[in-house]
Amino acid sequence: MPTLLLVEDELSLARIVQDSLETRGFTVHHAADGAQGWQLFQDLGPDVVVADVMMPVRDGFDLAAQIRRASAAVPIIFLTARSQPADVVRGFELGGNDYLKKPFSMDELVVRVRALLGRPLVAAPPPVPGPLAIGRYHFDHPQQRLRLADGSQPEITLTHREAELLKCLLDQRNQVLTRTEVLRQLWGDDSFFNGRSLDVFITRLRRYLRHDPQVQIVNVRGVGYKLLA
Template sequence: MSNIKVLLAEDEASLGMIVKESLETRGFTVFHAENGEEALEIYHKENVDILVLDVMMPQKDGFTLAKEIRLENKQVPIIFLTAKSQTSDVLEGFNHGGNDYLKKPFSMEELIVRIKSLLNRITLKPNVESIKIGNYSFNYTKQTLTNYTTEEKLTHREAELLFYLYQQKNQVLDRTFILNKLWGNDDFFNARSMDVFISKLRKKLKNDTTIQIINIRGFGYKLIC
């Protein structure tokens, strides 16, 4: 994986330069913006592979920026940098289209692992037009879940989680595997976050009573359809 183009939006100039220079010494191409408006301009000019966005920025915060970009691009990976660690803050980031988050302070090695993991995950995804799950039609690429005349929009994290559940349908999806794959590690905080996303998927699939997402305590989840 070479010549990865990163859009880094970080308003703290010294931290931004440190991250930029550290990534560049490892072969990345980095476009650094110090506010959300500047970041959006760069995004429209450059064909970047991934966005690393600080949450708290002047002119346009990271959540707002991500929400606007998601209206144009559903696929580009987004990592949030945040000093916040409350579950509600992290979930807000995911709901605005984020794929991952990194709490400050962080190590460059961890950031690079997260970047490469997200890009590997994107390249491994098929261009899925339609997957049948009971009476639903699931489109991973468009992140939609359609049942007869109704269509639900899924977040990135919801679409990824449902895709892995479908791949293992009627079998147990290992809890540790999916936490490491989608959240980066299997700590308690991320496990609680995953439980919330499982609950959201259950609600969005509730109109077909033949579909169940069962919690296999101590092992993981099973999509029955």
């Protein structure tokens, strides 16, 4: 959980920012001025600093300059009502990484903090599954490829329906896959002509898998097929 140091003298705003960030997965420590901020920075070693510019005792620019003398890596975001270009330039010259003008939305602050921390702004996509083992074969379902693990035979590129049929058989490995089930799932209905087409595809898969005698697609009379592996 990232640790964030919030340095803000406006206590009502600080409370809102702290509560909002904590609900988004941050551990937030608050300091009411730059002097307290420097002390907490030394004590905590935070992952990121969010600091107001205009504060009593010690302002945000002075705090940022001291932080930069101690650490070149920790990201610093300035919060400020100042809008003059000279102030923005000064903030960056003192080592600030970003500059957010008040008033601001919490969503924008969160996006900027996460970007500086190098964390994804949205959930990462699920990992792509690796090849599935069928005896000595490796079956890459998304890529529709079938190959022997030892590379002794050329890789086979399956058609979409071949790959889907093999996946259905593999999902029910050593169990019966009924003709009706697979015809309705892959062909849309279990008509006679689709049944003959299914038989052709089963014959093709048997030919592809023939180099491993431990892998078989057997007929279950009157019911369907079973992949033994």
